[in-house]
Amino acid sequence: MCDNDVCECKPGYVQRGDQCIWVYDAHCNTSSDCGQGDLICEPADAPVGHTSKCRCPYGYAFDSKTTFTCIKVLGSYCSDIYNCGNSSHVSYYYDNFEKYPYLVNLPYYCNVDNICHCSPGFKMNDENECQAIYGTLCASDEDCWDNTVSNKFAYKCNSDNNTCSCNDNYYQDGIRDQWHEYNYYYYDWSDDNIGNAQICKPLIGMRCSYGTVNDTQCVNDTGHVYNYPYNFYEYDWMHNQVIECIEGVENYGVCTRILGHDCSTRDDVCRLVANAKCDTYNKCSCNTGFLEDPDKDFCKKVTML
Structure with missing residues (x-):
């Protein structure tokens, strides 16, 4: 100019x-x-x-490419920042940020209030960036929760070594354990701290060799959670079985019946049971003409005599 x-x-x-x-x-x-x-x-x-x-200082970034004031990423409205991600990484200002979700940005997400927050399994560190909770120092269980409900169920403070570990019905697993997380077109492995991060995931949905949970069964991994989707050999499915609820869905590490389940945030969960709906009390219940089976997560048709 x-x-x-x-x-x-x-x-x-x-x-x-x-x-x-x-x-x-x-x-x-x-x-x-x-x-x-x-x-x-x-x-x-x-x-x-x-x-x-x-x-910008660690944990801070420009809100756009036309203004040059550094604002804190975590805790800001997602509409007020350029991206909700790791502002120290080269990908932060990429125009195709959402199309190519580099691994270093997985610990960040926009929550239901449209505020940039650490993803479940991560918490903000002293440099205002998200780090994996598993293995960090703690004095109490609360140090492992980061004010996130899912973390409260997943993590506890191990008094033997004062580090955050997995709670019952959870298991530590690599953030890139599944086959599809190796796609080099979408992920960048340059950040070893994130690439080697362990997070506590519900045992339900994971390998049967990791442990057991009440009211579950082992099924073949036909959904390709751990198997490459083009490998259709039954041998691999059988040796990579996953834990599945016998009925209901996983909810904070345990199997929960859908009927009676809260549907205030997602009414589509009720559709997992045939002939069910989200009622006026925000609970999954059976449609008119159907009754809940007391022994199963099932709506049975009312028979008229």
Whole structure:
């Protein structure tokens, strides 16, 4: 842009040689090389020689590519930030961010209140980023929950070594255990801390070799949870069986009957039982002309005498 007959870089751009380049990720020696905004030169202790880059502080990011104020990602409305993800990763400002969900962004999600939050199994660390809960230090169970209901059921503080471990009916498993999480077109394995992360998942839906849960059975993995979908050999299905509820659905690690289940947030759960609906009390119940079987999660037709 032109200011007093002198060409200068537009806001958000800095001069490097005879060019104006976008300030984010521009090489720097000190934070003064990053313009007048909130960016800092990271890492600050790098040797002089343009080995550092202009970045927002950890856990902060631009809200858009046209404004250059760094705001905290976690805890912000998703509509107020550029992306809900790891702002320190190169993919954060990609235009195709949602199409290519890099692994480092899986610990982040927009909750029902449209606020960026750590995904279940993760909590915010001292650098305002999400880290896996499993294995972190704790003094009480509450230290492992991060104010998330699902974490409360999944994690506990192991008093033997004061680290967060899995609760009953849960099992630690790699974030990339399943076959489809190896698709290199969509995931970036450069972050070993995330790639090797363990999270506590409900045993229901996992390998039968991991443990047992009441009211469940082992079934062949025809849904390809652990098997590559184009491998149709029955041998592999039988040796990769998964735990399934005999009736009902998994709810916080146990099997819960659908009839009578709360449907205030998702009324489609009632459709898992034929002839059921979400009633005016936000509970799954049988349609008119059907009665709940007292012994099964089943709506049976009323027979008229």
